[in-house]
Amino acid sequence: MSSTPLAALMAEWDRCRWIWNESCAKSKQTHLSNKxxxxxxxxxxxxxxxxxxxxxAKQPTPRSARRRRL
Structure with missing residues (x-):
């Protein structure tokens, strides 16, 4: 895989991981509050x-932005 797609994939992975971690933290916080x-x-x-x-809102990726222009 070339460096540009790999960098885009890693950036998307980082965003997904951040959202997952924040969602888990909020869920734990809510559970403790209810407890x-x-x-x-x-x-x-x-x-x-x-x-x-x-x-x-999700920011458009370069690929999805390119599809909209076509």
Missing amino acids: HRLEGIEKRTCGPAQLDKRWP
């Missing part, structure tokens, strides 16, 4: 819909 909540306080949720709202 130690006072009686009468609603449980928090942390599902895909809530996590999806946290992250900014």
